[in-house]
Amino acid sequence: MKIFLAFIRKEFRHVWRDRRSLSILLGLPIIMMLLFGFAISNEVKDSNIAVLDHSNDLMSRQLVDQIGQSNYFTVFEMVDKEAAIESAFRKGNIRLAVIIPPDFASGMSKDGSSIRIIADASDPNTANIVTNYMNAILADFLKSNFSLMQEPLSIKIESRMLYNPQLKSSYNFVPGVMTLIMMLLGTMMTAVSIVKEKEMGTMEVLLVSPMKPILVIISKAIPYLVLCFIDVLLILLMSYTLLEMPVRGNIPLLLGESLLFILTTLSFGLLISTLVASQQMAMFISLVGFLMPALVFSGFMFPIENMPLPLQIISNVVPTKWYFYILKTIMIKGLGFEYIIAPTIILCSMTTVFILLTLRNFKVRLM
Amino acid sequence: MSAISVKNIEKSYDKGAVKALKGINLEIEEGELFGLIGPDGAGKTSLFRILSTLILPDSGSATMMGLDVVKDLWKIRKIVGYMPGRFSLYQDLSIEENLNFFATVFNTTVKKNYHLIEDIYVQIEPFKKRRAGKLSGGMKQKLALCCALIHEPKILLLDEPTTGVDPVSRKEFWDMLGRLKAKGITVLVSTPYMDEASRCSRIALMQGGNVMEVESLSNIIGKNNMILYALRSKEMHRLLKDLREFSGSLSAFAFGDEHHVRLSRDEEAEELYAFLLHRAHEMVNIRKINPEIEDVFIQLMQEQHS
Numbered sequence A: 001m002k003i004f005l006a007f008i009r010k011e012f013r014h015v016w017r018d019r020r021s022l023s024i025l026l027g028l029p030i031i032m033m034l035l036f037g038f039a040i041s042n043e044v045k046d047s048n049i050a051v052l053d054h055s056n057d058l059m060s061r062q063l064v065d066q067i068g069q070s071n072y073f074t075v076f077e078m079v080d081k082e083a084a085i086e087s088a089f090r091k092g093n094i095r096l097a098v099i100i101p102p103d104f105a106s107g108m109s110k111d112g113s114s115i116r117i118i119a120d121a122s123d124p125n126t127a128n129i130v131t132n133y134m135n136a137i138l139a140d141f142l143k144s145n146f147s148l149m150q151e152p153l154s155i156k157i158e159s160r161m162l163y164n165p166q167l168k169s170s171y172n173f174v175p176g177v178m179t180l181i182m183m184l185l186g187t188m189m190t191a192v193s194i195v196k197e198k199e200m201g202t203m204e205v206l207l208v209s210p211m212k213p214i215l216v217i218i219s220k221a222i223p224y225l226v227l228c229f230i231d232v233l234l235i236l237l238m239s240y241t242l243l244e245m246p247v248r249g250n251i252p253l254l255l256g257e258s259l260l261f262i263l264t265t266l267s268f269g270l271l272i273s274t275l276v277a278s279q280q281m282a283m284f285i286s287l288v289g290f291l292m293p294a295l296v297f298s299g300f301m302f303p304i305e306n307m308p309l310p311l312q313i314i315s316n317v318v319p320t321k322w323y324f325y326i327l328k329t330i331m332i333k334g335l336g337f338e339y340i341i342a343p344t345i346i347l348c349s350m351t352t353v354f355i356l357l358t359l360r361n362f363k364v365r366l367m
Numbered sequence B: 001m002s003a004i005s006v007k008n009i010e011k012s013y014d015k016g017a018v019k020a021l022k023g024i025n026l027e028i029e030e031g032e033l034f035g036l037i038g039p040d041g042a043g044k045t046s047l048f049r050i051l052s053t054l055i056l057p058d059s060g061s062a063t064m065m066g067l068d069v070v071k072d073l074w075k076i077r078k079i080v081g082y083m084p085g086r087f088s089l090y091q092d093l094s095i096e097e098n099l100n101f102f103a104t105v106f107n108t109t110v111k112k113n114y115h116l117i118e119d120i121y122v123q124i125e126p127f128k129k130r131r132a133g134k135l136s137g138g139m140k141q142k143l144a145l146c147c148a149l150i151h152e153p154k155i156l157l158l159d160e161p162t163t164g165v166d167p168v169s170r171k172e173f174w175d176m177l178g179r180l181k182a183k184g185i186t187v188l189v190s191t192p193y194m195d196e197a198s199r200c201s202r203i204a205l206m207q208g209g210n211v212m213e214v215e216s217l218s219n220i221i222g223k224n225n226m227i228l229y230a231l232r233s234k235e236m237h238r239l240l241k242d243l244r245e246f247s248g249s250l251s252a253f254a255f256g257d258e259h260h261v262r263l264s265r266d267e268e269a270e271e272l273y274a275f276l277l278h279r280a281h282e283m284v285n286i287r288k289i290n291p292e293i294e295d296v297f298i299q300l301m302q303e304q305h306s
Helices: A002-017 A019-039 A058-069 A082-091 A124-146 A170-200 A202-207 A213-241 A251-275 A279-296 A309-315 A319-333 A341-361 B044-051 B073-079 B095-105 B114-127 B137-149 B167-182 B194-199 B217-223 B236-245 B268-278 B293-305
Strands: A047-053 A073-079 A096-100 A116-119 B002-013 B018-029 B033-037 B059-064 B080-083 B155-158 B186-191 B202-207 B210-215 B227-232 B249-255 B258-263 B285-289
Touching: A002 A019, A002 A213, A002 B095, A019 A170, A019 A213, A047 A058, A047 A082, A058 A073, A058 A096, A058 A124, A073 A082, A073 A124, A082 A096, A096 A124, A116 A124, A170 A202, A170 A213, A170 A251, A170 A279, A170 A319, A202 B080, A213 A251, A213 A341, A251 A279, A251 A319, A251 A341, A279 A319, A319 A341, B002 B044, B002 B186, B018 B044, B018 B186, B018 B210, B033 B167, B033 B194, B044 B059, B044 B186, B073 B080, B080 B137, B095 B114, B095 B137, B114 B137, B114 B167, B137 B155, B137 B167, B167 B186, B167 B194, B194 B293, B202 B217, B202 B293, B210 B217, B210 B293, B217 B293, B227 B236, B227 B268, B236 B249, B236 B258, B236 B268, B249 B293, B258 B268, B258 B293, B268 B285
Parallel strands: A047 A073, A047 A096, B033 B186, B033 B202, B080 B155, B155 B186
Antiparallel strands: A096 A116, B002 B018, B002 B059, B202 B210, B227 B258, B227 B285, B249 B258
16 A cells, blocks of 8 residues: 555656656646637627617617616617618628617517518528527517517417527537547546556566566556546536536536546546657557547547437447446536436446456556 | 586577577576676677566576566566666656655565665665656666665666666676675676676676677687787878788787788787788788777687678
8 A cells, every 4th residue: 555655646746847847737628618618609799780760769779778688688889761771781880780660669569570680691500699699689570579469370380499598519528528538538548658658667667576466557547547537626616617608417426427428538548658759659558549529539529420320339338438328418407317328337347348358458568 | 516507598580580699508507797798789688688587588597586587477577686778667756756665565664674775776876756757777777776776685687787877887786786786696697898898796788689708808818819909100091901801810800990900920910010011001010919899709700701
């Protein structure tokens, strides 16, 4: 036990003194979260709009206020004739214009379609998205203000977005980023750490001692286990405070499953390290050979259901797929352990296989 | 019982393409300070790695304190202190941390075996907080020796411990090895420096995967009773050619700023002198010298080749 502690202390010192790697370990999740949270996003926020209000009464002004208060739109200018809208589009000042008819307050009961929305479709995706936002706001407004009025009998389609009613992109990328970071750091860092001992020649001295391989392996993994766990906490904290995305499910369960996944990635990293001879090779295998499939098959960027059957089958052996599934189930759907028993068992068995292979491959001699 | 016994050890790399050891035999007694002398590529490191259980021999057998290097792997690793040729401690840990770590790995403490390393450790102690990577070559080797000694090994294997170390540190290092010998620890040390051979109780001259001779230094020199002359002249290059052409010379080779020539009888020196004057050499200087280990080594190498 004392030997084991000495090993762990030594590993922590290695990690602590290698400031460059340490800053990657702790900086990467922060950067990725900020990037995905604020820079890369499917949401279109704060679009400038122009409003042409022909009716200009209490009701129409209420509507304009409500539009302006949403996160999605900023009222850039109020115009008084349609030609002004045209020029605002040309200048590129606005993405969307709303024209409110003169009989807005009174005419509502007759025909709800008299409001016109004009969008700049030079970027069709954005135009589509902002138009949908505006439609939603208008529908909301009409419903709350005219609900008592008689409507003509008609079938209305009302879609309900379960679990993520606002279609926030953070619901997808927070689990995705967590999965990728664990995979990247857990696998690469540990793979490099054992190989480093070989390259520096320290393995030669370590081997000529009565220490047992299992001790070396476990002690190598522990500092990274701690660091990866800190990363998980960091990401959760950031997603809660900065992105306002609460965890719906059981937090201890989420942390427990994360710990399991970290173990999976660490044991995989250790396995790589027993198979390669140089740090570059270890890095290359864990980055190219593993990060790519981890990214493609996690379901984070591309839906697995749309892949051809052979690829769908392959995706089953990629641990990220299961962790991503677990994360979404707990964080977004808020479901309990009974819904993730199968993925948990799969991750457990993967970890066991990796550890057994590592132990088998760990050489007690130099060659 | 021999401390180290090596019988017909063979080892080759790259599927037999490179033969590193070609059937080595060695018997080293307990408490000996035994030197493996030979140039790079002689097979010294391969032998060290086999003895320290790091690699397996292709054939032959070896025992350390009676324990087989293949079967008794874990027992040997407890009683051996090994210092590889390349500095192999943790560069990002301090002197103190390295030493404590290796003490713990061997399930002991620095305190318990401090008496073994005291002589060496006091020299590096002022820098004990410094990271090992920032130490000078001599200090690194002293630290490595401390780490190899801290578990009170019965056998110490030192692979070229003085390579790349300044002359003063080299001398200090060998002084320490002498004290370890006095404490009864068997030390097997390799070196490419022939002048260090005189510090060993016995040496083995290695070349091309073979052991050429195992003796004490004085015995080796005495046994190979050589009649040796050192020569200089104005034209050193032509001199060497002419020395080789002289009918009485057994061998001639450049040695520092002189040429050494081996003759079969002392009387031939006169003839040689006359021969050189005849060949129009100027300022010829000839004197009889006592052979050193290098001379013996070169002679043995030549015998092996012919």
